[in-house]
Amino acid sequence: MAGEPATPAGDRAVDVDGLTKVYGSLRAVDGVSFQVGTGEIFGIIGANGSGKTTTVECLQGLRQRDGGAVSVLGLDPGIQRDALRHRIGSQLQESALPERLKVWEALDLFAALSPRARDWRQLVEEWGLSEKRGTAFSDLSGGQRQRLFVALALVNDPEVVFLDEMTTGLDPSARHAAWDLVRQVRERGTTVVLVTHFMDEAEALCDRIAVFESGQIAAIDSAPALVSRFADQSVVHFSHAGEDLPWLADCPGAQSVARHGTHYTVSGDGPLLAYVGAALVAHGIAPLDLRGERATLEQAFLRIAEHKAGAA
Amino acid sequence: MRGVQKLAWVEVKLFIREPIALVFAFAFPFFMLFVLAGVFGNDVDPTDEENLRVWRGVGPSDYYVSTYVGLVMASAGLVTLPLRLAAYRDAGVLRRYRAAGVSVPVVLGAQVLVSLGMSVLAAAGIIVSSTLIYDTVLPENWPLVIAGIGLGLLTFSCIGVLLGAILPSARAVQGAGLTLFFVMMMISGSGPPLEVLTSVMRAVSNAMPLTHLNLLVQDAWLGFGWSWWEALITAAFGAASGILAVRFFRWE
Numbered sequence: 001m002a003g004e005p006a007t008p009a010g011d012r013a014v015d016v017d018g019l020t021k022v023y024g025s026l027r028a029v030d031g032v033s034f035q036v037g038t039g040e041i042f043g044i045i046g047a048n049g050s051g052k053t054t055t056v057e058c059l060q061g062l063r064q065r066d067g068g069a070v071s072v073l074g075l076d077p078g079i080q081r082d083a084l085r086h087r088i089g090s091q092l093q094e095s096a097l098p099e100r101l102k103v104w105e106a107l108d109l110f111a112a113l114s115p116r117a118r119d120w121r122q123l124v125e126e127w128g129l130s131e132k133r134g135t136a137f138s139d140l141s142g143g144q145r146q147r148l149f150v151a152l153a154l155v156n157d158p159e160v161v162f163l164d165e166m167t168t169g170l171d172p173s174a175r176h177a178a179w180d181l182v183r184q185v186r187e188r189g190t191t192v193v194l195v196t197h198f199m200d201e202a203e204a205l206c207d208r209i210a211v212f213e214s215g216q217i218a219a220i221d222s223a224p225a226l227v228s229r230f231a232d233q234s235v236v237h238f239s240h241a242g243e244d245l246p247w248l249a250d251c252p253g254a255q256s257v258a259r260h261g262t263h264y265t266v267s268g269d270g271p272l273l274a275y276v277g278a279a280l281v282a283h284g285i286a287p288l289d290l291r292g293e294r295a296t297l298e299q300a301f302l303r304i305a306e307h308k309a310g311a312a
Numbered sequence: 313m314r315g316v317q318k319l320a321w322v323e324v325k326l327f328i329r330e331p332i333a334l335v336f337a338f339a340f341p342f343f344m345l346f347v348l349a350g351v352f353g354n355d356v357d358p359t360d361e362e363n364l365r366v367w368r369g370v371g372p373s374d375y376y377v378s379t380y381v382g383l384v385m386a387s388a389g390l391v392t393l394p395l396r397l398a399a400y401r402d403a404g405v406l407r408r409y410r411a412a413g414v415s416v417p418v419v420l421g422a423q424v425l426v427s428l429g430m431s432v433l434a435a436a437g438i439i440v441s442s443t444l445i446y447d448t449v450l451p452e453n454w455p456l457v458i459a460g461i462g463l464g465l466l467t468f469s470c471i472g473v474l475l476g477a478i479l480p481s482a483r484a485v486q487g488a489g490l491t492l493f494f495v496m497m498m499i500s501g502s503g504p505p506l507e508v509l510t511s512v513m514r515a516v517s518n519a520m521p522l523t524h525l526n527l528l529v530q531d532a533w534l535g536f537g538w539s540w541w542e543a544l545i546t547a548a549f550g551a552a553s554g555i556l557a558v559r560f561f562r563w564e
Contacts, residue, residue, distance in 0.1 A: 060411065062407075062410065062411060082413065082415075085412075085413035086413060090411040090412070092404070092407060092408060092411055094404050094407070095404035095405070095407045095408040095411070096403040096404045096405050096408065097405060097408060098322075098326050098400065098405055099403075100325075100326050100329040100330065101322065101326060105322055105325070108318070109318050109319060109322050110412050112314050112315050112317075112318035112319075113315040113318070113319075113412050113413060113414055114412070114413070136329075152408075152412070156412075
C-alpha cells in the first residue's frame with residue numbers, strides 16, 4: 001500500500017476495512033480498505049483479474065466476503081442485503097436480459113421491483129433510448145444495451161450506484177454523453193462507485209481513484225495527485241532558432257534541457273510549463289509552439305503496475 | 313407483490329414470443345391425440361376380454377384423453393420450465409434479477425405461474441378438441457380430475473425447477489429434459505397401454521412420475537375413483553423435487 005489513503009470529508013457512503021475474498025487458493029481480494037464519501041464519484045481501476053469486480057460485488061451483497069468489514073449506507077451488505085438492495089443501484093459487468101424483452105418492459109419491470117422507483121420514461125429520454133423503447137433486448141447494439149443497464153441501475157433512484165465498466169462498447173460520443181449523465185447523477189446527490197479500465201474516464205469523472213493490483217490497493221488518491229506522484233515528469237516543448245538558452249536549466253523544477261536542431265525539450269516536475277514560459281518571455285522569446293505534455297493517469301497507472309511487478 | 317405480478321406478466325409475453333416453448337406446450341400432446349385416435353379409434357368390443365383388459369374396459373381414445381393432459385404437464389416440467397431457468401442463468405439474467413433485489417421465490421414463482429397457466433390452457437385445449445373431434449368421454453368425476461391435474465401441475469413444476477437448478481447449462485437441460493420427456497411419452501401410458509409393456513419396461517415406467525400421475529387422473533376421469541396410492545407417489549416426487557430444487561438453486 002503506497003502511503004496513507006486520503007479519506008473523504010463528511011459522511012461516508014461506503015466504508016471498507018480489510019475486505020478479503022478467497023477462491024480456492026486464490027486471494028482475489030486481499031485486505032482492501034477504502035472509504036467513499038457521500039456524493040463522491042469514486043473510481044476503481046486495475047488490470048483484469050485485479051479484484052475490482054469482486055470487490056464491488058461484495059459491496060453490493062452479490063458475493064459473500066471471506067474477511068474484513070464492509071458498510072454501505074451504514075448497512076452490512078453480507079447480512080442486510082435486502083434492506084440495502086432498494087437503496088443502491090447496480091450495473092453489472094456480465095449480465096443480460098431475456099432476449100425478447102423490450103426496452104420499455106425492462107424499465108417498467110425493474111421499476112415495479114423497487115418500492116421507490118422514479119419515472120422510467122424520464123430515464124429513457126436521458127439515456128437516449130426513446131427511439132428504442134419497443135426494441136427487444138437481443139436487437140439492441142452493445143452500446144444501447146449498456147445504456148439500458150445504466151438506466152436500470154438508476155431506476156430505483158439509488159443513494160449509491162455501482163457502475164461496472166459502464167462505457168464498454170460505447171462509441172466516443174456516447175461515452176462523453178454517459179460521462180455528463182454520471183455527473184448529473186452525482187449532482188442529484190447520488191454517490192457513484194465506478195469500475196473502469198479506461199484511464200481517461202477515471203481521470204475525467206472521479207474525485208478519487210483506487211488503483212487495484214493483484215487483489216490489493218496499490219494507490220489511492222485524486223487523479224492529479226496520482227499523476228504527480230507516479231507519472232513521468234512534465235515535459236515542455238518549443239522551437240527556437242539561434243543561440244543556446246543555458247538559463248533554461250535554472251527554471252524551478254527543470255531537470256534537463258535537450259536541443260535537437262531548433263527543437264527544445266525541457267523535462268522536470270511541477271508546473272514546468274508556466275516557469276519555462278515566464279523565463280522565455282523574460283528573455284524576449286515568445287515561441288508560437290510552446291506546449292506542455294501533460295502526464296496522464298495512464299502513465300501513472302503503468303508506472304504503479306511496473307513498480308508492483310518489480311517489488312514482487 | 314406487484315413485482316411478482318409484473319414479472320409473471322412479462323414472462324407470459326416472453327413465452328408467447330418464443331415459438332419453441334409454444335410447440336412443446338401445445339404441439340406434442342395434440343399430435344399424439346390426432347395420431348393415436350386415428351390409429352386406434354374409440355370402439356370397444358365387449359366380448360374381447362383381452363382387449364377390455366388392455367384398455368381398462370373403455371375405448372382407446374377414452375383411455376388416452378387423460379394421458380395427453382399428463383403429457384402437457386410433463387412437457388412443461390421437463391422441457392419448457394427448466395430450459396428457461398437454465399438459459400436465464402447461463403445468460404446472466406438471473407444475476408441481473410438478483411441485483412435488482414428479486415428473491416428466489418419470486419423468480420421461481422413467476423416461472424411456475426406462467427408454466428401453470430400455459431399448461432392449464434393446453435390441457436383445456438386437449439379436453440375440448442378430443443371431446444369435439446373424437447367424441448371422447450368427459451370426466452366422470454370433475455372434482456377428482458381437477459384435484460389430480462392440480463397435483464400433477466405442482467409436481468411437474470417442482471421437477472422443472474429441480475432440473476433447471478441442478479443441471480449445469482441450458483444445453484444439459486435440453487439433453488436430459490428431452491430424454492426424460494420422450495421416455496415418459498412412450499412408456500408412461502400416453503403411448504402403448506401400460507398393460508402391453510414388457511416387464512422391464514413396466515419397471516422403468518413405474519419409476520416415472522408421469523405413470524403414476526396418468527393412472528391417478530385416468531382413474532378419476534373414467535370413474536374408477538381416487539387412488540390414494542398413486543396420489544401419494546406423485547406427491548412424493550413433487551415434494552422431493554421441490555426440496556432439492558430450493559436446496560440446489562444457483563443464481564449463476
